[in-house]
Amino acid sequence: xxxxxxxxxxxxxxxxxxxxxxxxxxxxxxxxxxxxxxxxxxxxxxxxxxxxxxxxxxxxxxxxxxxxxxxxxxxxxxxxxxxxxxxxxxxxxxxxxxxxxxxxxxxxxxxxxxxxxxxxxxxxxxxxxxxxxxxxxxxxxxxxxxxxxxxxxxxxxxxxxxxxxxxxxxxxxxxxxxxxxxxxxxxxxxxxxxxxxxxxxxxxxxxxxxxxxxxxxxxxxxxxxxxxxxxxxxxxxxxxxxxxxxxxxxxxxxxxxxxxxxxxxxxxxxxxxxxxxxxxxxxxxxxxxxxxxxxxxxxxxxxxxxxxxxxxxxxxxxxxxxxxxxxxxxxxxxxxxxxxxxxxxxxxxxxxxxxxxxxxxxxxxxxxxxxxxxxxxxxxxxxxxxxxxxxxxxxxxxxxxxxxxxxxxxxxxxxxxxxxxxxxxxxxxxxxxxxxxxxxxxxxxxxxxxxxxxxxxxx
Numbered sequence: 484x485x486x487x488x489x490x491x492x493x494x495x496x497x498x499x500x501x502x503x504x505x506x507x508x509x510x511x512x513x514x515x516x517x518x519x520x521x522x523x524x525x526x527x528x529x530x531x532x533x534x535x536x537x538x539x540x541x542x543x544x545x546x547x548x549x550x551x552x553x554x555x556x557x558x559x560x561x562x563x564x565x566x567x568x569x570x571x572x573x574x575x576x577x578x579x580x581x582x583x584x585x586x587x588x589x590x591x592x593x594x595x596x597x598x599x600x601x602x603x604x605x606x607x608x609x610x611x612x613x614x615x616x617x618x619x620x621x622x623x624x625x626x627x628x629x630x631x632x633x634x635x636x637x638x639x640x641x642x643x644x645x646x647x648x649x650x651x652x653x654x655x656x657x658x659x660x661x662x663x664x665x666x667x668x669x670x671x672x673x674x675x676x677x678x679x680x681x682x683x684x685x686x687x688x689x690x691x692x693x694x695x696x697x698x699x700x701x702x703x704x705x706x707x708x709x710x711x712x713x714x715x716x717x718x719x720x721x722x723x724x725x726x727x728x729x730x731x732x733x734x735x736x737x738x739x740x741x742x743x744x745x746x747x748x749x750x751x752x753x754x755x756x757x758x759x760x761x762x763x764x765x766x767x768x769x770x771x772x773x774x775x776x777x778x779x780x781x782x783x784x785x786x787x788x789x790x791x792x793x794x795x796x797x798x799x800x801x802x803x804x805x806x807x808x809x810x811x812x813x814x815x816x817x818x819x820x821x822x823x824x825x826x827x828x829x830x831x832x833x834x835x836x837x838x839x840x841x842x843x844x845x846x847x848x849x850x851x852x853x854x855x856x857x858x859x860x861x862x863x864x865x866x867x868x869x870x871x872x873x874x875x876x877x878x879x880x881x882x883x884x885x886x887x888x889x890x891x892x893x894x895x896x897x898x899x900x901x902x903x904x905x906x907x908x909x910x911x912x913x914x915x916x917x918x919x920x921x922x923x924x925x926x927x928x929x930x931x932x933x934x935x936x937x938x939x940x941x942x
Contacts, residue, residue, distance in 0.1 A: 491517040492526035494547070497534020499727065500689045501571055503640040505532045508570065508597050510631070515601040524554050528566045528604070533573035535655050535831075544573050548585040555587055566590075566607065570597055572659035575617050576833075582613045590614035594660055595645070631677035637880040637909040638723075638892070639683040643671050643698070643711065644690030649730060651757075652768045652835040653797065653828065656691050663691075665698040668706050668714065675715050682909060685723035685878055685892075686715065693726050694733040709737035716747045722911060723878065725896070727753045728795075731771045734779050743786030750787055751821075751896045754779070755795035759814030760807035763800050767836070773814055780818055791821035791866065791895040798855055799828045799848030801839035808851050815858055821866040821895060823859045827852050860921060867897065867919035874929060875899070877914040879907045898923040 491512050495505040508530060509519050520526050529551055533544050548567070555565045566589045569581050575593035582588050590603050596616040603614045646661040647654070675686060688711070690696060696708040708726065715724060724747045731754060742748060756776045758764050764772060783790060796811060815823075827848040830837035870893070877899045879891035889903040891912075900923060901914055907928065914926035 489515075489517045489527045490520040490525050491528040491530065492520050492523045493530045493532060494523075495532045496540070496543075496571065499640055499687070500642055500645075500691070501532050501534055503642050503689055504571070504594060504597060505530075506640075508532065508600060511598060511600050515604060523551070524558070526565065527563070528568065529554075530568045530570055533569060533571035535572035535576050535659050541573050541577055544569060544581075545584060548587065552585075552587050566604065568592060568600075568603075570594070572655070575659040576655065578617050579615055582615065588613070591617065593617035631674060631681065637683060637878055638685040638687065639678045640687050640689050641671065641674055641678065642666075642689045643708075644693055644696045647691045648695075649692060649732075649770065650768060652766065653800065653831065655831045655834060658833060660691055663695055663697075665690075665696050667699045668711060669701055671698065671711060672714055672718070675718055675721070679718060679720040684721065684909065684911070685725070686721060688712075688715075688724070688726040690726075691728070692730050692733065694729040694735070694738055707735060707737055708733075709735065709741040712738075712741050712745055712748060716745050721747060723894075724748045725751065729754050731756065731769075731776050731779055734783070739779075739782050739786060742783060742790065749894045749896070750790045751793065751894065752783065752790055753793040753795075756814065757795060757797050758800060758803075758807065759811035760803070761810075763803055763807050766802065766839070767797075767800065773810065776814070777817070792818060793822040793896075794818075794820055794824070796823060796825040796855065796859075797828050798825065798851040799843040801828070801836055801843065802841035803828075803843055803851075808855075812855065812858065815855065815862070819866075820859065820862050822863055825852060825855050825859060864919070864921050866895075867921070867924060870895075870897070870916045870924055871919055872916065874913050874915050875926070876911050877901070877926065878911045879903065879909070881908065893924065899926055900924075901926045901928050903928050 491509065493505045493508060495501050517528065523529055531544060531547060534540060551567060555567065558565050567587050568590050569588055570592045571594055574581065574591045578591060581591050589607050590613065592600065592603065593616060599616055603616060607614050644663065644665045646663045647656045648663045650657050678686060694708050696711060697705050698711065700706040712724060715721065757767055757769055759773050761772045780792065798808065875893050877891040877893055879889045881890050882888065883890045883900050887902050888900055889907050890898060890900050893899050899914060913929040915929055916924050916926045918925045
């Protein structure tokens, strides 16, 4: 591999945190002389940044590696070498098995070790050996990242917390991301300023269990997510704040209060409950009941009445009965979600739930999921229709597929498309909503919005 014009191709699977990690990998590699390419066949280094949440995640990675094998072979025939890396949660879970099943892979790097990519490349080149880094040095990773690079998007992710100590019985995160680790308050504020200096106007804080954040404050005390949100809200140039993903058990009083006091904190909250049945919640080790979830929602809506709620729901968890499923449906009906992600349960090797003998039949899972999604889709469509004839402040961040179309996000995280030119990208515009589809809104730009949001329904 020559020292000039080196190219890296990064394919990102899964969650928003992987998107953030891929951005940071690219920045780490910039210091090693790499620039990104959108063509895998042009890459001197190919990285698959993987996710282990979905079913058969590892098999999908091996299938992709089979296709990459030909690219590597073709490039070698042209006298061009190619390094292959598997990163992320599948890398963490599979480790050395990846290099055994896919010998073309040069190194395997877990989600806590990608700051060492430059060092791994050097070791791989010098010794012609497989490199496997799957330790959990969370603090080391964040302390050794480069300054954020220039961005083109108006919205950016910022990871503040990783790992999870909840150990839900269906979840692999504690095993692939490790124990909870929170970054220092000052470190996050500094990265926030870097993003704003490059034109970012909206920051979404990320964590596997983001509202469990407990970072060190400048005075040495431990700060909550609420304290971090108040601090970030004071940064000049920041217009919008969001955070995801939350656990009901960590919706503290100060965090709920922040939703009523911080205007820059958008009126949208993703708060998974997974099941409406207390029996199933206990089997999932969720550490909350359906009644507790309802009380949390009531408290949030009391301080921010217009807030849009999103959630995650699993159907067909082992031993889920019709009565359990009915309780889930009842909770959805009562809460009325603006958006939701619903899934059939699928066993993850190594998790406690995978060993429960009373697995629900696939056909029954399918039927329950269809019933649930019909209700969720109706709720989302109804919420979207309620926005028609309102004027909402939309942050536009990219061009659409159609000529003259631009796309942005509402305060409620809905995709909104309108006719406009590139000058609008990166700006918050007042948009009158004229129609609503199941997954997006259409509007007409009225004017540039003032920093104080005009719609009377948004605090």
